[in-house]
Amino acid sequence: MKRLLLSVTILISLSCSHKPTEPVPELSTQNTAVCILTFDDGYASVYYLAKPLMDSLGFKGNCFVICGQVCPDEPNSKGPTDSVRWGDKPCDKMTWHQIESLHTDGWNIYNHGWNHLIFPDSSDINSCYSCLKEKGFNANVFAYPAGLYDEKTVNLVKLNHIAGRTTDPGLEDNLNSYVLRGYYVKTQTPLDTVKSWIDLAITQRKLLILIFHGFCTKTNKETKNILNLQSFKYILQYLSENQNLIKVETFQ
Ligand SMILES: [Zn+2]
Numbered sequence: 001m002k003r004l005l006l007s008v009t010i011l012i013s014l015s016c017s018h019k020p021t022e023p024v025p026e027l028s029t030q031n032t033a034v035c036i037l038t039f040d041d042g043y044a045s046v047y048y049l050a051k052p053l054m055d056s057l058g059f060k061g062n063c064f065v066i067c068g069q070v071c072p073d074e075p076n077s078k079g080p081t082d083s084v085r086w087g088d089k090p091c092d093k094m095t096w097h098q099i100e101s102l103h104t105d106g107w108n109i110y111n112h113g114w115n116h117l118i119f120p121d122s123s124d125i126n127s128c129y130s131c132l133k134e135k136g137f138n139a140n141v142f143a144y145p146a147g148l149y150d151e152k153t154v155n156l157v158k159l160n161h162i163a164g165r166t167t168d169p170g171l172e173d174n175l176n177s178y179v180l181r182g183y184y185v186k187t188q189t190p191l192d193t194v195k196s197w198i199d200l201a202i203t204q205r206k207l208l209i210l211i212f213h214g215f216c217t218k219t220n221k222e223t224k225n226i227l228n229l230q231s232f233k234y235i236l237q238y239l240s241e242n243q244n245l246i247k248v249e250t251f252q
Pocket of ligand 1: 041116
């Protein structure tokens with residue numbers, strides 16, 4: 001966040017007039033666009049399918065976990081699969097063990113509420129926050145379930161969090177906001193549209209938050225939220241090709 005704030009400071013400094021005696025701030029690699037990849041709901045396919053791709057490019061992600069929907073800490077799969085099960089029950093979310101593994105590898109784990117309630121009450125927000133904190137995650141960013149928020153929800157989030165993320169589309173200047181905008185990448189979102197968001201962030205040197213959910217490897221498993229892995233790979237590759245112009249970072 002400091003880097004982002006610094007970038008904004010430099011941009012503001014550059015756009016304002018300078019006294020001739022003042023050194024003009026040096027344009028550095030910090031003064032580039034930033035992309036933050038977020039993954040909502042804690043799908044196991046993030047662990048099995050998305051993370052290996054991210055690892056291959058050196059990217060880290062940010063997971064917004066629904067604490068009340070984390071799968072039991074037993075093997076929920078023998079490996080990458082489109083239909084993850086635990087015992088006889090389908091369970092397509094990560095286990096705590098898998099979430100801890102992401103965290104160990106440098107991913108951020110954040111709060112998405114205990115039960116994914118729309119307009120959650122304080123109990124739903126704080127119980128998931130406390131649960132994540134007890135497990136050692138600094139879960140001080142909240143993603144509003146379904147992207148919906150009102151003044152009351154925002155005020156509740158402010159108590160324990162430094163930022164809140166919506167699904168309102170748009171770019172940001174920094175992370176100091178409880179109504180952070182981001183672009184929700186759905187299965188029906190054309191890849192050229194995703195590219196145009198990245199290009200816009202690069203041109204305007206802004207912060208681009210991309211929102212994903214789960215992934216699949218088979219076309220017939222796609223839903224609005226479950227993106228084909230090939231599409232995700234295409235987006236990551238475009239970010240990688242432009243890594244001199246847009247940095248993939250985590251919230252903190
Ligand atoms: Zn969600």
